Amino acid sequence: MDWGCFVIEFLQVIIYGIVLGCIISLGAIGVSLIFGILRFAHFAHGDMMSLGAYFGLVGVVSLQLPMYAVFPLAMGATALVAAALDRSIYRWLRSSTPIIMLISSVGAALMLRSAIQVVWGPDNKIYEAGIKLPYIFYGLRIKPDQLNIIFGTAVLVVLLHLFLHKTRMGKAMRALSDNMDLAQVTGINTERVIFWTWMIAAAMAAAGGIFLGIDTRLNPIMGWRILLPVFAAAIAGGIGNLYGAVLGGLLIGIVQELSTMVISPAYKPAVAFAIMVLMLVFRPTGILGGKE
């Protein structure tokens, strides 16, 4: 292979990595938000992504809605499920240890996944049949879907940034993430903020799930499979730090895809794991520095 080809190939892989990174980022943002405020690793987050993807399926296939209308619908529906989950399960365990919360989120993950299987069945699903032709720039192929994913993620991250910095509830969320006790003595209704945190985290997860469904296929275990990269991204970026989560997501996505140039693609998830372990051992606060 000559040098030019190699560069093209390399850039091509980087593009795939960015697409995957965007999807991972959207999950990692939620994991990071929840950890920042509730101090536990939310193991049901991947399955929330799956749920979002399937709600998207309802919008696309059953309701025949255009994609831009599907997103708010699926994100809203997933947010409601998250809120219900918090009200019915997590809230009762808030006073116990983060470890118990973690175990209960594993239970919640099981419930979400099996609920998806019951409703939609265990088979692979896709949003749209047919192959779209990629655009080609200087030999680089990029599909319209992939552009949409990158663009959509950027829009969502900007919206989230605006929410967190311009709205009262967003600022309160950041305040809670800084110091829950101080927020309490300031008179902030922490339960309400926590409620909103769940909704936002779940909405982001839903969007990530739909993108994942667009990029690959839908199946009930898709969320569980991507949970490890999502955690790895949140940790690599500095858990509790949103921009870190985005950066971490892109890092994990790109390195995972690049790794396929050297090792068997089957071991992609192992790469995420390796980055995470290296991070934990050498720089536990993550790239941008997170909470403890």
Next chain:
Amino acid sequence: MSIAKGSITGLIGPNGAGKTTLFNIMAGFLVPDSGTIRLEDEDITGLPAYKLFHKGLLRTFQIPHEFERMTVLENLMVVPPKQAGELVLSSLLRWGTVRRQEQQNRRKAEEVLDFLQISHLTHELAGNLSGGQKKLLELGRTMMTEARIVLLDEPGAGVNRTLLGKLAQDIRRLNTDLGYTFCIIEHDMDLIMELCHPVVVMAQGKVLAQGDMQELRNNRAVQEAYLGG
């Protein structure tokens, strides 16, 4: 600063003077940025806490670190070093040895409880003790092994008057009978006065003065440190 062998050295100073930080460094819970710590001429700077323990340097905590879901007896029996039963295989295979050691340790623990006069609490869960009793238990844990020097972090905090008197007595008895060296952080000046000689005053991360409590009380700088500029 130095702590003389066989002394009961008091460490006092206003809040934020850095006393507990100093303790944490001496006991191996924090690593100093610079400087050295020596235990009888041996450099122990930066050694982890569990290694210092085996060199005879023990500590207690300001907020009692009891094992709350374990009985008082178990709390004490965790401490003795080199227990055969702490190895999985010997627990399984050399049960006789382990049992014998356990009996020894148990006797030792019972002696300690007798010494502290809390043997009626032997089988109580440590979490159910009062604040003062927990302090005694902290002290008791240091008695389960041969110690050269014991760092006590506010043994008197939250302890009522009667129990405090007893605590003071126990510390003195340990000092005279068993030859323990103590270094005590304490805010209760009565306790310091009763027990400690010499007393070291710290303020803003530095040693301000050292000497007898009587002298220190009349020391201008010390008064200032406490009352504020």
Next chain:
Amino acid sequence: MELAGLLTYFIFFLTVAGIYAVLSLGLNVQWGFTGQINIGVAAFFAIGAYSSAIVTTEASPFHLGGFELPFLLGILAAMFASGFLAFLVGLVTLKLRGDYLAIASIGIAEIIRLFLKNEGWLTNGVRGIPAIPKPLSGLTESGDALLFLLVILAFVFVIYMALERLYQSPWVRVLRAIRVNEDAVQAAGKNVLRFRLEAFVLGSVIMGVGGGLYAHFTTFISPSAFDPMFGTFLVWVMLIAGGSGNNKGALLGAVIIWGVWSGTEIFTSRLPEMWVTRASAIRIFLVGALLEFILIFRPQGLLPEKPPKTPGTARSEKSGVSPAAGRADT
């Protein structure tokens, strides 16, 4: 005939429950005694199964093998392999906070799963390893299943007794102390990391045994047998339902939850055709709900942990009058 069928089913039920009991006893060492969260039980289970299978099977062109070692050496290999894996994982992760261990452990499980699937030379990939010898088979005409059940029960019994003895030992006493307050254990001169690592490895070794037993029971293993649902979550629910920290609880949980699981199968198999395919999902949903229910309403499980009796010549035990002693022992 009806009765014989029932008996066969009963033997099968107990055999599987026994294997699960081994897994949940192993998890009890990690979570119950020490407070370590291992969400990759399936990995150690699988490693155990594959190790034992590989060293005991006849030569095959599809996977590594041909050692034809006896069953007990297979189990030994299973113990060694899963223990070694646990040692490596532990070295890296045990210094970190508990939730990081949890995250790392799902990573390990994922990697092991990929490994078993993709390294065909070793494991025959997704097609799995067949013809794993079953010990004591062929000795009687129809009693193979029963004999194997006895083997399993013997393992459960030995592991249970060993753990009960350990529970009385200074070793577990230190583990329980670490769970409550690590700093104070440090101050008492114990190398906390060493104890944690030992607990993690011991727990995983026991899970490895469970894997080995499973391989010889089914005589055929493939990666799909070790999915997280059966390999990890069910074990967690068993331990938490039975009572974390209590070995009897781990046994009881294994039997009861396996009972619930098999019981719901009888129920779901009567569902209308279109629902049968989804029945397993419904059952998993119920297991998840059961876990939440227990965590919220009875976090200590059916048989709560209780402090072990301290050995020694207790004066209070001799005289038997101390009221405090009475309270602590009940």
Next chain:
Amino acid sequence: MSLLQVDDIYGGYGNADILHGVSMHIEPQEIVSIIGPNGAGKSTVMKAVFGLLKVRQGRILFNNKDITRRRPDQIVHLGICYVPQEFNVFPSLTVHENLEMGAFIRKDSYSEQLDHVYELFPPLKDKRGQSAGHLSGGQRQMVAIGRALMLNPSLLLLDEPSAGLSPLFIEQIFERVLEINKSGVGILMVEQNAKQALSFSHRGYILSMGGNRFEDSAENLLNNREVAEMFLGG
């Protein structure tokens, strides 16, 4: 009628009491300091008033309303604000956002109050866009006090406002506290820095071992030999 009245309270964390019968009262528009040796339970009294720990026995009245055992978020609504000693700002929020958080529960417009706070602490105005975590200790204390003022409270609880500050800043902070008081806010303050605190308080309480030891006008306490000695035992 006292603004705040504390009647013989007992309480602490968990089972062990730290307070053994503390009583005090604060009149409207008064500055009252609580001083005493370390471990006397000074901060604990304040936390008890603000509902941050268990009061086992005794009564706390605010404007004649019983607030014993109310939660902090309820107490805030009644017009008491609390400034903790440590970790009293949201470090990743800007100065401005910190102040906004202080007014979180206000439904009405608070821009006037915001201007008032910036007037009171001019340095904050220049740093309004900076994250509070990057401020100096003194500025952080200003943010913390400013945040508490956003609700226009009638009683302000300050837990060691001078802790860890350089002398210059201590003076500045105390001056501001005096000014806040002049605008009609009652102030209850825990202080290590006994002399300076008393020098601008109306009255003071001296605690020791979780109970009242002395209560007097600030002036008398300052000149009391016994008080000075008490800090050093005896």
